[in-house]
Amino acid sequence: MLRKFWFLVVVMGMALPGFSADRFASISGYVRSSQGVPQMGALVEVLGSAFHSVHLFTDENGFYSATGILPGLYDIKVSAPSFLPSLRERIGLRPGSASTINITLSTLFDAIQLGPIRDAKDQDDWKWVLRSSVNRPALRIFSGTPLAGSSDSQNSDRDLTGTLSFVAGSNATGYGSNGDMSAAFRVERSMFSAGTMAISGNLGYGDSIPAGVVRASYTHRMSNGSVPQMALTMRHFASPDGALPNSSLQAAELTTGDDLNFANVVRLKFGSELETVQFMGQVTSTFRPYGSAELHLSPDTVLEYAYSGSAPDADRPNGFDPLPAELSQPGPRMSIMQFSPALERVHHHEVSVSHRAGKTNVQIAFFADRVANPALVGVGEFSSADGNVLADPNSGTFTYRGGNLDTHGMRLVLERKIAADLKATLDYESGGVLDVSAGQDSLDNASSSMIVRNRQSVAGKLAGDVAKTKTRWAASYRWINGQALTPVDMFNVSPGQADPFLNLFIRQPIPGTGFLPGHIEAVIDLSNLLAQGYVPMMGQDGRTVYLVQSARTVRGGLAFSF
Numbered sequence: 001m002l003r004k005f006w007f008l009v010v011v012m013g014m015a016l017p018g019f020s021a022d023r024f025a026s027i028s029g030y031v032r033s034s035q036g037v038p039q040m041g042a043l044v045e046v047l048g049s050a051f052h053s054v055h056l057f058t059d060e061n062g063f064y065s066a067t068g069i070l071p072g073l074y075d076i077k078v079s080a081p082s083f084l085p086s087l088r089e090r091i092g093l094r095p096g097s098a099s100t101i102n103i104t105l106s107t108l109f110d111a112i113q114l115g116p117i118r119d120a121k122d123q124d125d126w127k128w129v130l131r132s133s134v135n136r137p138a139l140r141i142f143s144g145t146p147l148a149g150s151s152d153s154q155n156s157d158r159d160l161t162g163t164l165s166f167v168a169g170s171n172a173t174g175y176g177s178n179g180d181m182s183a184a185f186r187v188e189r190s191m192f193s194a195g196t197m198a199i200s201g202n203l204g205y206g207d208s209i210p211a212g213v214v215r216a217s218y219t220h221r222m223s224n225g226s227v228p229q230m231a232l233t234m235r236h237f238a239s240p241d242g243a244l245p246n247s248s249l250q251a252a253e254l255t256t257g258d259d260l261n262f263a264n265v266v267r268l269k270f271g272s273e274l275e276t277v278q279f280m281g282q283v284t285s286t287f288r289p290y291g292s293a294e295l296h297l298s299p300d301t302v303l304e305y306a307y308s309g310s311a312p313d314a315d316r317p318n319g320f321d322p323l324p325a326e327l328s329q330p331g332p333r334m335s336i337m338q339f340s341p342a343l344e345r346v347h348h349h350e351v352s353v354s355h356r357a358g359k360t361n362v363q364i365a366f367f368a369d370r371v372a373n374p375a376l377v378g379v380g381e382f383s384s385a386d387g388n389v390l391a392d393p394n395s396g397t398f399t400y401r402g403g404n405l406d407t408h409g410m411r412l413v414l415e416r417k418i419a420a421d422l423k424a425t426l427d428y429e430s431g432g433v434l435d436v437s438a439g440q441d442s443l444d445n446a447s448s449s450m451i452v453r454n455r456q457s458v459a460g461k462l463a464g465d466v467a468k469t470k471t472r473w474a475a476s477y478r479w480i481n482g483q484a485l486t487p488v489d490m491f492n493v494s495p496g497q498a499d500p501f502l503n504l505f506i507r508q509p510i511p512g513t514g515f516l517p518g519h520i521e522a523v524i525d526l527s528n529l530l531a532q533g534y535v536p537m538m539g540q541d542g543r544t545v546y547l548v549q550s551a552r553t554v555r556g557g558l559a560f561s562f
Contacts, residue, residue: 023071026067027098028063028098032102039105042079045076047077072093073090162562164559165558174390174392174398176334181204185202186200195221196219213234215234217230224261228256253274253275277332292307306349312491337401342373349368363495365413366411371406375402377399379397381396382540382543402450405433405486410431425460430455433453435451443537443538457488463475470509480500505524520561521558521561523558523559
């Protein structure tokens with residue numbers, strides 16, 4: 001039997017054609033993303049018959065190479081984390097051939113691209129970013145900065161950037177404001193070549209009751225120009241009053257968003273916020289969608305519709321960035337009545353037309369607002385727990401539930417670059433505001449007696465920088481033609497946005513710190529310096545308190561950026 005086996009082997013060896021090294025084939029190539037970034041560690045499968053398949057991984061340059069392959073037809077399948085699998089079918093390999101097959105991996109967002117990429121690289125001195133996603137400027141102008149965002153240009157080419165700031169003084173926006181002393185931070189890191197991971201927070205400390213906010217977000221810039229993003233925000237505020245049961249607040253908020261561009265003419269932006277709040281033994285959840293549609297009638301004219309389900313930021317830009325490292329998302333706008341908590345519910349619709357003519361930019365907008373359970377701000381202290389007031393021990397302010405607001409109005413904004421280091425903005429608004437009826441001076445009954453009055457408002461703002469000292473500053477004043485408890489246009493996020501009455505904002509680099517790897521700035525933020533617009537009311541304990549559009553605040557601190 002052994003002789004017969006060896007005899008069969010010899011016969012088959014003589015019958016089969018001989019395969020020398022030059023009779024085999026090879027296949028190689030590079031695996032890259034749609035942005036051209038090499039993908040290391042991608043799995044490459046050269047699939048033939050069950051006996052003629054090869055599995056290998058790409059190297060640090062995204063390169064793969066398979067040699068010693070029998071001639072024939074093969075399929076190549078490539079897969080990698082965060083990408084859709086890619087398949088190249090019926091690739092013929094001839095004896096002695098060396099084929100090069102490069103593979104491009106795409107994400108799900110690349111696969112659903114419906115329109116061509118819109119070129120957003122304007123060459124003008126002023127670049128317009130027309131954005132209407134929730135709590136973001138619907139019309140902002142940047143001087144010498146890329147459209148990708150408002151981050152510091154000197155840090156745009158770094159993988160890791162961060163800011164750490166120490167601020168004294170509360171922002172005085174009612175219950176949920178930061179402590180009288182707070183440490184804020186923000187760290188950003190580039191990921192996957194086109195993504196950005198950011199972690200930010202603000203922790204209050206000092207003599208006041210502590211408060212803490214932490215936010216993690218991820219943003220990815222796709223090859224088609226869209227920028228999907230996701231963020232998770234966690235908040236904790238201690239009990240405002242020991243007499244209120246279970247009144248420490250915990251809140252979690254999940255935010256998602258994306259935008260799409262169609263044929264360089266229409267841009268859609270959309271997203272949602274899902275927030276869950278635990279307060280006073282109750283769990284409340286709210287879903288807030290937002291979205292906008294922009295129609296680019298010409299390179300200089302844009303027609304836009306926007307919808308928002310939440311209030312704008314408490315810390316909005318005053319010509320430049322707000323206080324460094326502070327979260328842009330406002331806290332839960334909550335109030336109580338007869339010890340029953342409720343979240344503010346918002347529906348904001350807006351149609352606007354923006355036009356650029358040289359160095360002058362014009363926007364006209366018409367809006368309709370419906371606000372249920374509005375969280376109004378008040379100034380004053382209470383000697384005992386009040387079932388209609390959420391006091392903020394950090395700032396001496398409180399939150400009070402006002403009557404529902406249902407109104408509509410219009411806004412006109414003019415912005416002009418006067419000089420290379422100075423720009424001016426003029427804003428006119430007309431619409432309805434909440435006000436107390438005549439003769440009403442008791443806080444207990446103020447909510448039920450509130451009415452909507454038509455008011456007009458005019459604001460002027462100057463913002464600039466001083467080249468020698470590198471000082472950046474912004475000053476604004478908003479006038480209103482009568483008593484009001486809410487702004488005329490409380491959802492204004494245009495360049496004309498300015499807080500009520502007199503405000504001043506300064507950022508000053510500290511000289512002599514150039515040897516450090518980053519830079520240190522002193523920051524001063526002054527709001528409603530003259531304490532105007534205060535409406536006196538009689539509190540439950542007989543003390544006089546005030547309902548205000550904006551409380552007077554003085555904040556300052558140091559910020560270290562790297």
